[in-house]
Amino acid sequence: MPILVTERIEGPALSALAERMRVVIEHDLWQRPDDLLQQLDGVRALVVRNQTRVDAQLLDRAENLEIIARAGAGFDNIDVSAASERGIVVAGAFEENAVSVAEHVFALMLALVRKIIPAHQSVCEGQWNRHAFCGTELHGKTLGIVGLGRIGTRVAMRAKAFGMRVWAADPLLTKSSLAVTESCARLVPLHNLLTSADIITVHLPLTADTTGLFDYDKFRRLKPTAVFINTSRGGVVKEADLIRALRKKILAGAALDVREQEPPKSSPLNELDNVVLTPHIGAFTEEAQEKVVECIARNVEHVLRGRPATDYVNFPRPCRPAPPQDAKEK
Numbered sequence: 360m361p362i363l364v365t366e367r368i369e370g371p372a373l374s375a376l377a378e379r380m381r382v383v384i385e386h387d388l389w390q391r392p393d394d395l396l397q398q399l400d401g402v403r404a405l406v407v408r409n410q411t412r413v414d415a416q417l418l419d420r421a422e423n424l425e426i427i428a429r430a431g432a433g434f435d436n437i438d439v440s441a442a443s444e445r446g447i448v449v450a451g452a453f454e455e456n457a458v459s460v461a462e463h464v465f466a467l468m469l470a471l472v473r474k475i476i477p478a479h480q481s482v483c484e485g486q487w488n489r490h491a492f493c494g495t496e497l498h499g500k501t502l503g504i505v506g507l508g509r510i511g512t513r514v515a516m517r518a519k520a521f522g523m524r525v526w527a528a529d530p531l532l533t534k535s536s537l538a539v540t541e542s543c544a545r546l547v548p549l550h551n552l553l554t555s556a557d558i559i560t561v562h563l564p565l566t567a568d569t570t571g572l573f574d575y576d577k578f579r580r581l582k583p584t585a586v587f588i589n590t591s592r593g594g595v596v597k598e599a600d601l602i603r604a605l606r607k608k609i610l611a612g613a614a615l616d617v618r619e620q621e622p623p624k625s626s627p628l629n630e631l632d633n634v635v636l637t638p639h640i641g642a643f644t645e646e647a648q649e650k651v652v653e654c655i656a657r658n659v660e661h662v663l664r665g666r667p668a669t670d671y672v673n674f675p676r677p678c679r680p681a682p683p684q685d686a687k688e689k
């Protein structure tokens with residue numbers, strides 16, 4: 360069984376690949392990690408989204424694995440160093456869903472500042488109360504983008520069309536970095552961004568440095584009129600701290616597409632009317648999913664046919680580690 364897909368991933372490119380190679384798709388295998396371990400014999404390519412935990416234990420069982428293909432841009436569910444130690448290619452779709460996520464940021468931003476969700480609910484309840492839903496314009500506001508990568512830069516460019524001032528905080532960039540010059544964002548320290556932005560949008564990977572970055576202390580610095588949007592990874596926000604800050608009116612509202620735990624348990628966030636919640640759908644558009652699946656199908660086929668991967672985080676071809684010296688001598 361060369362290709363095993365452990366989550367709901369579908370599209371024309373995967374169907375076409377299944378005509379040329381044997382592909383086994385089990386949409387809910389990620390929920391049954393013991394079964395997954397049992398099915399790894401002979402698997403040469405593992406195709407996952409963000410739910411399957413690909414750790415060292417799994418990799419030890421996957422003796423024939425040559426490539427892990429991640430249908431998306433975040434790699435926090437994959438132990439990339441463990442895969443690299445075992446010579447396994449880790450590939451992903453780095454930019455195929457960036458436009459969709461950037462557009463979702465604006466859907467959330469406008470929903471928040473124009474109070475779309477409570478206004479919709481009130482109309483459905485038979486009311487017609489225009490004064491209760493007076494919002495604010497995006498025009499002339501300062502947008503603070505935390506993480507000016509592929510998605511952050513696309514958010515920046517779209518924000519200009521709304522007439523927003525764009526500030527960005529990103530420790531990996533300098534004023535002359537392409538992302539900064541092309542997006543015309545003003546690069547500022549995170550502290551300045553937090554205290555001055557009207558809207559804060561987060562576009563960070565989940566790493567040891569970013570886990571829990573947005574805690575009560577950070578929220579305390581925001582303007583009371585500010586709104587906070589996270590479409591990156593739930594783990595960068597301490598949800599309990601955000602709830603406390605929202606209840607104390609330290610900030611005006613929040614929109615979360617991603618959560619500390621997915622799917623989340625019931626949460627006080629569900630009861631707050633200045634909150635917009637979506638189920639990690641930033642990348643879920645027909646266009647983005649088609650491109651993502653095309654990208655990972657291409658990478659899998661390349662590697663399994665002995666050609667280099669085109670979109671990888673470690674190396675383009677599998678490289679089996681050399682056997683230990685004493686094993687060679689025997």
Ligand code: MLT
Pocket residue numbers: 408409430431432433434456591642
């Ligand atoms: C990504 O990492 O690309 C997005 O969050 C979408 C996903 O995880 O499926």
